[in-house]
Amino acid sequence: MQVLHLMGIEVRATISTAASEPSERGFFVYDDEEATYDAWSQPGQPRGFLSSQHVARLLRWVAHQPDAWKRAWQVEWSRGIGFLTLPPLIGGGAVVYFLLPFEPSILPLAAALLFVGVLAWLLRRRHVWHLACLAMLALLVGGALAKLETERKSTPILGSPIATEVTGRVALVELQESGRTRLTLDVLSTARPKLRYAPERVRVTARQVPDKLLPGEVVRGVVRLMPPSGPVRPGSYDFAFQSYFDGLGAIGFFLRNPVRAEGAPAASSSQSLAQRVERLRMTIADKIRAVIPGASGEIAAALIAGVRAGIPEAVNEDLRITGLAHVLSISGLHMALAAATIMGSMRVLFALFPGFSARYPVKKVSALVALAGTGFYLLLAGDQVAANRSFLMVAVMLTAILFDRAALSMRNLAIAALIILLITPHEVMGPSFQMSFAATAALIAGYAGWKQWRLNGKRHAPPTNRSPLSRLTRYVAVLVAGSVATSVLAGGATSIFGAYHFQRISPLTLVANLATTPIIGILIMPPAVMAVALMPFGLEAWPLMVMGLGLDLMLGIAHWLANRSPMDAVGIVPASTVILFTMALVLGCFTTTRMRLLALPFLVAGVLTFAMRQVPDLYISEDARLIGMPTADGQIAVNRTRPNAFTTQDWQRAASAMTLVKPVDDVPADNDPSGNFLCKDDVCTIKHPLGGSIVSLPEDGDVKAYCGNAAVIVIDDATANSSVCRGKRSKVLTKRDLAQNGSATITFDKKSGEAIIQHALRRPYRPWHDHRRFSREARGMAPYKRKPRDPIAKLPSRKQSTVDKRAAEAVSTSGSAPPSVLAP
Known part of the structure; x- marks a missing residue:
């Protein structure tokens, strides 16, 4: 190894022992993975001098780079890069399908699959073209899988809000922090009115439910049902998309408390199995709450039984701010700790029986028991992407132990991803799938690279004659370094996906994870596994008490750090x-x-x-009632005194705005320095520095009075004419436009000041948005209003004749009927 000072930069190069005699690969020295260039300098030449020999050798090195890249590709191919890239390609094909502006037919997809498959076979001898065809084939497979799942689901979604009487079988009971109960019902029938296109499953909340209501029972009640909404802004979370693939056709609430119903048909075998699992989860959650009260008990129920509805929102917010929200989902950390606890306990137990341990492979038996235990844990966790991915990873790892193969590898992660994509390809669009797989891939790659670095560096083992204090210090240092590396790798890999979906990052996530990882690994997860194992014997109290202590410590750390965390909003991520x-x-x-x-x-x-991202200048909700405008001082002004909290919070994070500014009614808009909406008689106006004024009009607003003067006019009326200001500068958005095309953002051109509108949805609708065609607003109809009831017309015929006679008598005697008789 020699050193060359080239223009003040120290360059190290590996010198061939026979530089004058090129090897069969040229003037290069190869190692196991890639080429390193030959000598730059000759002995005896002055440093810092760039001779012709240097230039010649540099040119030969550059000319030989294609061969080095080819060699690197051959190494990657031999290590299975082709199989590892299958999940990203198939997932990418599914993403392309879900983002298409139209719904493709299955026949063109099948024809494209057949054509590309035949082309790949014909070009099998041309390596580059063969690989390109295989990559295209994987993309098409992903699109075809997504199309098949969409057709398989075909969830009927309610088209318009309505009140009806629903009789349904309880599939899920969730106790919320507010004291209400959320029920997921499989709809059996509807009445008054009877829905012709009733949803198959709905999710509704009730103030009070029948005592000891369990999954599998049938309830009846009058509910107000509403279709799931679309994104609150273009590119944000789509409730309708997720509801379609979850099988939910409507959401709502009970107008009166539900009651038990009799005479319902028997449940199917699959429904009965799901009901037994839900009852088991509820029983376990109740036992946990009996030992661990408050928020810690709710989090313990979430970690063990997957029941998360009762966690206070303030606790959720603390965990989100500090980057500890992953603790609430049963993910790889929990599944791995559960498997390690079960497997370690079994090996300790087998060690007590030396004869059995000497005769049988106790490691494989322990792995088999751990596989069964994690399978039961998955059953309790419910249908969550992180839990499914974690179980598949752990299952592949434990199965590899059974067959004497390497347990943890990138190939195992690829197998888990492929299984999930084959079954539920729509999960590739969600943050759980993206963040869980990104974090796991980064951890595997990071620790594999560190291991390779240690091998290449020929690091020696530490001396064995260390003192106990030195060994303890080294152990703690390695543990802390490992925790830091894990947090940095996982946090760095998932930050972009978290920023895209939630428009926020966690500045103190490294500190929070370093402080809580030992607590989770020692005081939370091992006691949780022990509590589940001892629960059939009624001995779960003491491990749950230890788990509660660990959760209290974790929540205390999260709350302390959340109060000291800086602003976490990052704005819209393209x-x-x-x-x-x-x-x-x-x-x-x-x-x-x-x-x-x-x-x-x-x-x-x-x-x-x-x-270079472009941040919108205006946000408009899909119901045409709420408008938000970011201001220059980091605030966002809205036109309603009581705006929807979820919508405004999303807009604030997207605009990186800390404060919400409510409208006023006593400050002239021309002299308003704070950027508030000025509202008078339900007409709200605000001025934008680039685009002039923005006006929000009620149902009976005079649109023509603002044509030409306002840049944007939003009308809360589905019957209004959106072309009333045609030919003028004003852009008009009616309730019908927003009902058809979803929420909107507006960006003003900096030169011309013209308003550029972008909607969240496009037509023709995809299957998860097709229900929007049937709403009254999308059809340009006014809201439904019940006709006033006529008490005379509603009376039975005999009573009706009596009333008519009394009215006639009153008219004949006084010349006019009493208002109490004739008034509707």
């Missing part, structure tokens, strides 16, 4: 940024040679697209 960062993550995690350098251009491009 989809192009997420795509580029994902490609960089895939290349950086799945490759092991110089191919990792290919991730750098995507990383740089992702940073540039984020820096």
Whole structure:
């Protein structure tokens, strides 16, 4: 190894022992993975001098780079890069399908699959073209799987809000923090009115439910049902999409408390099994709450039984701010700790029987018991992506132990991803799938790289004659370093997805995870596993008490850090940024040679697209009632005194606005320095520095009075004419426009001041938005109003004749009928 000072930069190069005699690969020295260039300098030449020999050798090095990249690709291919890239390609095909502006037919997809498959077979001898065809084939497979899942679901979704009497079988009972109970019902029948296109499953809340209501029972009650809403702004979370694939056709609330119903048909075998599981989860959650009160008990119920509805919102917010929200979902950490606890306990138990341990492979038996235990844990956790992914990873790892194979590898992660994509490809659009797989891939790649670095560096084992204090210090240092590396790797890999879906990051996530990881690994998860194991014997109290102590410590740390955390909103993250960062993550995690350098251009491009993002100047809700405008001082002004909290919080995070400014009614808009909406007689106005004024009109507002003067006019009326200001500068959005196309954002052109409108939805509708066609607002109809009831017309015929006779007598004697008789 020699050193060359080239223009003040120290460059190290590996010098071939026979530089004058090139090897069969050229003037390069190869190792196991990639090529390193030959000598830059000759002995005896002065440092800092760039001779012709240096230039010649540099040119030969550059000319030989294609061969080095080819060598690196061969190494990657031999290590299984083709199989590892299958999940990203199939998932990418599913993403393309879900983002298409139209619904593709299954026949063109099948034809494209057949054509690309035949083309890949014909080009099998041309490596590059063959790989390109295989990649395209994987993308098409992902799209076809997503299409098949969409057709398989075909969830009927309610088209318009309505009140009806519902008789349904209870599928899920959730106790909420507010004291209400949320029921998921499989609809059996509807009445008064009877719905012709009734949803199959609804989720409704009630103030009070029958005592000891259990899944499987049938209830009846009058409910107000509403279809799931669309995104609150373009690119945000789509409730209708998730409801479609969850099988939920409507949400709502009971107008009167439900009662038990009799004479319902028997449940199917699959429903009966699901009901037994739900009853078991409820029983376990009740036993946990009996020992651990308050928020800690609710989190313990979430960790063990997957019941999360009762967690206070303030606790949820503390965990989100500090980056500890992953603790609430049964993810890889919990599943791995459960498997390790079960397997370790079994091996300790077998160690008490030396004869059995000497005869049988106790490690494999312990792995088999751990596999069964984690399967039961998954059953309790419910249908969650993180739990499914974690179980599949742990199951593959434990199965590998049974067959004497490597337990933890990137291949296991790819198998778990493939299984989930084959069964539920729509999960690729959600934050749980993206963040859980990104974190796991980064951890596997990071620790594999560290292990390779140690092997290449020929690190020696530490001396064995260390003192006990030195050993303890080293152990603590390694533990802390491992926790820091885990937090940095997982947090860095998931931050972009969290920022895209939630428009927020956790500045103190590293500190929070370092402080709570030992608590979770020692005081929370092992006692949780022991409590479940001892629960059939009624001995779960003491491990639950230890678990409650650990949860109290964790929540105390989270609350303390949340109060000291700086602003966590990052604003809107463009989809192009997420795509580029994902490609960089895939290349950086799945490759092991110089191919990792290919991730750098995507990383740089992702940073540039984020820096060049365009933030909207105006947000409009899909019901045409709420408007939000970010102001120059980091606030967001709204036109309603009691706005929807979920919508405004999403807008605040998207606009990186800390404060919400309510409208006023006593300050002239022309002299308003604070940027408030000025509202008078339900007409609200505000001025924007670039686009003039924005006006919100009620149902009977005079639109023509504002044409030409206002830049944007939003009318809370589905019957209004959106072309009333045609030919003028004003852009008009009616309730019908927003009902058809979803919520909107408006960006003003900095030069012309013209308003550019972007809606959340596009037509023709995809299957999860097709129900929007049937709403009254989308059809341009006014809200439904009940006709006033006529007490005379509603009376029975005999009583009606008596009333008519009394009215006639009153008219004949006084010349006019009493108002009490004739008034409707």
